[in-house]
Amino acid sequence: MVTVHDVARAAGVSISTVSRALGSPERVATETRDRVTRAAAELGYRPNHAASGLRKGRTHAIGLVVPDLENPYFASVTKSVQARARAEGYEVLVADSDEDAAVEPELIDALAARTDGLVVASPRSGEAELRAALVGVTAVLANRELPPARKAGSGAAAVPFIAVDDADGVAQALGHLSALGHRKVGVAAGPASSWSGGRRVAGLIAAAGRWDVELVELGNFQPYFAGGIQAADHALASGVTAVVAFNDLMALGILDRLRHRGVDVPGEMSVVGFDDVQLAALVSPALTTVHIPLARLGQRAVDLLLARLRGGTPVSGQLPVELTIRGSSGPAPAETVS
């Protein structure tokens, strides 16, 4: 292993000069700098991150905690977080909780110990547990808000977060269905404990009055393909003419189940999802869904974290969403004999 000492000897300077030539070039004479740079290149010098991390107290790495890497939603988040971090000179450590809230604290702990900060995406943990796991670690949340503890005196600031405008998304979806003549629409909710799930249901309820549609709560389902299959049967049983699903995976499950049961989409039933996963555009009929700027989400999360690390005052925010109308939604079926 070649160290600063080797480079120093080769360049005929002291190790401090080597360090400065490489780290803050403006503090060393041009000619010396060149000599050092050249020597370093010739020897193939690679600075030791552990050493500089130790001295500077910075690792130049960030951590990312996600519930499930195989979920295309989080795959996209991971991809964009990784891309942005790398562009800013940071490496990314990733940990997958496998949808288990119980392991989140331990993952957070492990990653926090070796990184400068964390992006925690859609944590499944409850408020108290999450707050406990996050004490002392600089983190930002993606798709989750964590209000500061009520304990007076604990002046802990709220954890910065970046989310999407769930309420607006479902409002757009419901408006779309309303305009198509649907009066009774089913809502296939996600897990009761899901933060964004709660926001979406609340948004739907708020929008229902405005758009003059009756909401039928079909129940809470797993946010996967399988959950959608289950939800589809409930939708058919409840007499709705449209259903909005918690997310795309579920919507795709609904679509598949409806096809199996011989129900025409969108002729007899309209389906709208949420997320606009890659796949949504590829199936037939293509899925009408609320598009989330996933790449921006990851990127903004990193920006937020970096702002915190650099001492700025990061400002939490919501990303705008946009309903993307495709083939799975259409006019409500004409009144039948009832």
Next chain:
Amino acid sequence: MVTVHDVARAAGVSISTVSRALGSPERVATETRDRVTRAAAELGYRPNHAASGLRKGRTHAIGLVVPDLENPYFASVTKSVQARARAEGYEVLVADSDEDAAVEPELIDALAARTDGLVVASPRSGEAELRAALVGVTAVLANRELPPARKAGSGAAAVPFIAVDDADGVAQALGHLSALGHRKVGVAAGPASSWSGGRRVAGLIAAAGRWDVELVELGNFQPYFAGGIQAADHALASGVTAVVAFNDLMALGILDRLRHRGVDVPGEMSVVGFDDVQLAALVSPALTTVHIPLARLGQRAVDLLLARLRGGTPVSGQLPVELTIRGSSGPAPAETVS
């Protein structure tokens, strides 16, 4: 930040004892150990990885380089690599090359500098470039083989790798189609530069004679949904009754295109994929495809790497694959007028 010194003071021992109590408990008296452990817990001591990494020369982290995190295939690999590594006490740094072979060396470099070793999955680089990027870094390859350089004297051992039995997979697929009566089968190949792509085509050619089927090379296509759409039209034009695709994404594209063109699957055309991505089982008709034990692939890659790190002699290998027959393949259509 609480250090060994703080714990030492609290426990009334020296820092060496603290270090030993925590690192090699058998070397310190039971009573002292307890005292130290308790003090550490009370103070909330977290060992500094940078420091121990510096001293021990080990980071206890590994790197993973993949072409595209959004590709469900690599998402699964990433997930299993991460799981296995964590189970073995290692963290995982991930880097996404975005399918760009040119950035792979730089990613490998960056990760190698902060980890103990690398898992490089399906690298897109050519042999020479890859070999160059890998000199001096301990790495294992997933889904790629890299024969040692021919240069005599450069005693560099081959890079250990873990792959899947591509030849057997396509042989099974072709045998299945043959048994169903197909005599003219189209092959929708992936990018010409793909290592596994080459193996699969070779395997098909080898198996064709044995199963008495005529192979029609439809061309090279992008290994994505869009590539499949393109391939489907070629398949229809060529008069084959079945097509085997380079991977599932492509097969799904073929399926979708055939449906759009009103071609019944499997009535008029059979389709078989490769990989058995989650989604393959979910579409209708469900995709007949060669199942790869993806979870084991990542796991084995990590095991291989860890074996290397621990001084063992890792042995490269192939994972067995298994044809999974679903709805997209069926008997060849009866002879028509022509």
Next chain:
DNA sequence: CGATAGGGTGCAAACGTTTGCAGGGTCACG
């Protein structure tokens, strides 16, 4: 021409661990 400022460099002390070496104590054995 002398004083002063400031740029360029080196010395040495950190950063928080781990670990070779050695000292002190206890115990068993001769």
Next chain:
DNA sequence: CGTGACCCTGCAAACGTTTGCACCCTATCG
């Protein structure tokens, strides 16, 4: 009772950087 063996612990030196401080030298100004 003396001697050696062995267990437990502490001292101090690493590991490879970064950086405060101090030094020297040159240029500038009065």
